[in-house]
Amino acid sequence: METSGLIWWVAAGALIVAELFTGTFYLLMIALGMIAGGVAHVSGALPHVQMGAAAVIALIAVAALRRSRFGSWKRRDASRDAAVNLDIGATLEVDQWRDGRARAMYRGAQWDVELAPGEIEGARYYRITALDGNRLIVAAKR
Template sequence: MALNGLIWWIAAGVLIVTELFTGTFYLLMIALGLLAGGIAFAVGLELHVQLGVAALVALVAVVLLRRSRFGSWKRRDASRDTAVNLDIGATVEVAQWHDRRARAMYRGAEWDVELAPGESEGARLYCITALEGSRLVVAAKR
């Protein structure tokens, strides 16, 4: 019968180690449920109660995680994220526009440049607001 109690702890350990590779915290919440099942076994509760305790603790933990700021991460638009694209915020000089598009030298290479919505072609210096593929989206530098 001691093997039954050990299974709770081994399963929780496997989920905790697996969680280290995913980084989502959901497996950790399920592992908390398994730990609660192991504690229920150690207290001497019957198997169906152990399973119920494990399921209830895991469910509550997952729901609480989902409602927290760690469980509701939103995907960011990488084309406008300064943590992903270090070029965002850099300055580009554009000499001539053709229908809101241009070619400009930036970092030693010629890039396609496009005006951001609502921007005009009147300025000479522009700030990069996004990268869409190999195209720089720019706004007039203020």
């Protein structure tokens, strides 16, 4: 059975377009395998060699991506991630503490404030280190 070489290029193009909608790089790696199959077809290889080349190149590319920094995402705690919560790192003023808790004005509203573990109540200005629901977890600003 003779395969048309056009199918390799159409499959690679479809994977690249699908990649634009997913936002991962894995479909691009599989598209590289399809391109390898197309190159094998152009060079005159038999269909089983074309499929083997596509599979091997796709597997190698996926494995390489998985080992790279782009393929292994580590889940971060959103409550402490400044890229997620823009309040982290901001400074606020706390007038009065009661057992490690207080109420403070921040961004035009009253917030519940709690000291981070190991912090003391002696400072006046604090830096937000995390958000726990509607509570700001703070540390003394140095």
